[in-house]
Amino acid sequence: MSIQVYGIPSCGTCKKAIAWLEAQGIAYEFINTKDYPPSRTAIAEWVSILGERSMRNTSGQSYRALGSEKETWSHIQWIEGYAKDAMLLKRPLFVKDGKAIAVGFRNPEDLKQKLISN
Template identity: 30%
Template sequence: MTLYGIKNCDTVKKSRAWFAGRGIEMPFHDLRSDGLQADVLRRWLAAVGAARLVNRSGTTWRALTPTQQAITDEDALVALLLAQPTLIRRPVVQIGEAITVGFVPDTWADLLEAGT
């Protein structure tokens, strides 16, 4: 189990508090300071898709060029997300093999109950 995010993100803080409030020790991986591997990003993209994973409402997205915003090639998208980790919608939570994106406590509860 791992919670991926950026430590000063409000949604990440709320998510970490949700797990802590249930006595669940959730390892935290900071996308900025700890980095991320391309194979992990590819796994996330395969699991949830680019439409769910890429944060298109933030300031980082708005600062991209139209060409960058139009990227559909997986290799180019992975390179962009590695260079700009704040483009990743947060938090990304891995529980077993399951990947979730965003604050989804009902889904986390179901996954934890199922022992995924």
């Protein structure tokens, strides 16, 4: 089983998620999206699984800087936006065996089920 956690080191939610993973003894690879932005292809796959709305980091400066035009963006425009600015992506994003399984860190028990199930 291969687990990647996409986020940024300074993100409080990412820190909580990483501490939880370590407390559970779950091995993971952390990928700093500022230093290593995900590819458009990867983002498109994640969006197809999780949906573009759930992946929006609506509390970030990048999101607020978009202005009102973001309200009418299409599915494709969101994928392009995420690919151009990884700070638009909600954090952390969890990928298991190459497939996105969750974004954000609100329900650790739900995440645990997704991490241990096939």
